[in-house]
Amino acid sequence: MSSATDTRPAPTRPGRGRRRFQILLVFIIAIALLWTAGWFGLRHYVSGKLDALEARAGAEGAVLTCGNRSIGGFPFRFDVTCMPIAAACPAEAVSLDIAGIEAIGMAYNPNRAIFAAKGPLALKAPGGASVDANWTSLQSSIRMGFSGLSRYSLVTDGFDATLADPSRLAAPIPLRAQHGEFHVLPDQAGADMLDVFLSLDQFTAFIPGRPVLPPVDTDMAVAVPTSVVMAHGDRAAAWIASGEPIRIDQLDTTIGGVASSITGELTPATDGLLNGRLTVRLDQLDRLPDLLETLKPGSGAKARQMIGLVSALLRPVTVDGKTWREATVTVASGRAMLGFIPLGVLPRIGPEPVVQPPVSALPLPLPDTSTAEEPAAPAPSAPAASANPSAAIAPGGESAGKPLNPQPNAATRSPIKRCAIAS
Helix, strand or coil: CCCCCCCCCCCCCCCHHHHHHHHHHHHHHHHHHHHHHHHHHHHHHHHHHHHHHHHHHHHCCCEEEECCCEEECCCCEEEEEECCEEEEEHHHCEEEEEEEEEEEEECCEEEEEEEEEEEEEEEECHHHCEEEEECCEEEEEEEEECCEEEEEEEEEEEEEEEEECCCCCCCCEEEEEEEEEEEEEECCCCCCEEEEEEEEEEEEECCCCCCCCCCEEEEEEEEEEHHHHCCCCCHHHHHHHHCCCEEEEEEEEEECCEEEEEEEEEEECCCCCEEEEEEEEEECHHHHHHHHHHHCCCCHHHHHHHHHHHHHHCEEEEECCEEEEEEEEEEECCEEEECCEEEEECCCCCCCCCCCCCHHHCCCCCCCCCCCCCCCCCCCCCCCCCCCHHHCECCCHHHCCCECCCCCCCCCCCCCCCCCCCC
16 A cells, blocks of 8 residues: 655744744843833932932031922833922021922933922021012923033913012012013024023012002013123123123013013123113003103103104104114113113113222322431330231220220131031
8 A cells, every 4th residue: 555645734933023023022121121120220319319418418507308209200201209398507597498399301301301399489598588489380491412501491370479678678579470481592693692581471569669560571582691691609790701792682571551672782891881782662652651650750741751852763663563663772881872862871780990099199109218317316115016907006095905906816706607518
């Protein structure tokens, strides 16, 4: 009997496609495990740094607490929340309390961080100065690039604050704004300039003893030298030292129905006086006297006279379908001029310069006494003078035998207490 031919198909090996899928699956699982380990490792590191920062603050005489701390957002976000957060330096009578802060970082955008704050806020300073604020929403974000800061933004709604300083203010000053924005980013025209944007809607400030200001709407865009923004001390002095102008790209303000728009540049001289040219546009100029009368009673009549005088120098221009009255204002050594008409003097930037006395006021040199005859009898010897000029002895009276300019002993001076906190 002949054997039958076996026509069944031979068993096949797993295809290459299945192997590739298995390799890809293993790779994804490995990445997920590494990502999870990295995320929780970073969480542990941040928690440890916060603990160390609070401990270091206590060791330096300060108080720093992050209440109800929460670190979450796994897997693609990293959120750190403090509800509330408090910082204080009792030695300097400074404290800050905020109801809550949330910091958010995103894995898909690691160069950007977002912050959200929950009011109220209470800031206390020496001398009874304080800031109390609250808001409907307040968020900020910072974006970094390879060359440093790429953009910083702060946006708030329903902002309400009160400023108090008994040494400078007769009464607290309430500040309110329906909406506010603040942005800083590098200027595209130059690496040494920063663009600063500020916008306020329905801003009001009630100054005690002054007329109530109507709500103000303002939009500002200026380019400021980087050295001025980054200065840690006197920014006015930093601006003078830079010698660079501040470029006003936009300064639009509406108050009491009167609208103005200013563009141009201002540069400080070495004495702090400003120089530059400004393009000023005005709308609803006929309402300006009533506004000034509200702000300063008795100034409305003078404003009407001034408007009648300068109207001939204002030319009509149409921008975005709106007709303005435009003029060019020249600023030289702080004096603002509209053509030949003086408008006023801009304040000096920085302190008054020190004026050297004239040559005639300087003391005359002492005569040469090298050839003078010696006296017949020496004068009574005076007590040995101390090397310290402040140790000169007063001639007599109640202060006899006491230094003219007594200085406290350096060993008995109470040191200035600081709260130095480092990470």
